[in-house]
Amino acid sequence: MPHAQFDPTARQALAITAVEAKIRKDLTWQQIADAAGLSVAFTTAAVLGQHALPEPAAQAVGELLGLDADAVALLQTIPTRGSIPDGIPTDPTIYRFYEMLQVYGTTLKALVHEQFGDGIISAINFKLDVKKVADPEGGERAVITLDGKYLPTKPF
Helix, strand or coil, X not given: CCCECCCCHHHHHHHHHHHHHHHHCCCCHHHHHHHHXXXXXXXXXXXXXXXXXXXXXXXXXXXXXXXXXXXXXXXXXXXXXXXXXXXXXXXXXXXXXXXXXXXXXXXXXXXXXXXXXXEEEEEEEEXXXXXXXXXXXXXXXXXXXXXXXXXXXXXX
């Protein structure tokens, strides 16, 4: 039976424990995702406390990271989502995403509504991909794909 949390504290503590185990075992997020049998983005978000893992995936992640049965059960709970505390983020990487939404948020909204109509892009029926590609001008570029199902507003 699915269980939901109302306080993110336990999942935050588990995320700390899991990341410490990941570092201690010198694992990548991709290796953890491979064990879970899920995408690297979903698995990483789940281990960091933003998604519930299905029972087989939670068991596999728990075994790989050396987590106890309580931690494996906790990985399966539906979390209280939201990983950025109130206010403007201070971590430079997270802040840049915040900055991108500050600059392009209204543009994205305008383009989505013009092309799809009134509605939202789901973060539940959603896929995320991050790729590193060569920059033709030198260095590297980050290509981030946000792929969410469009959900129209339904008048009632």
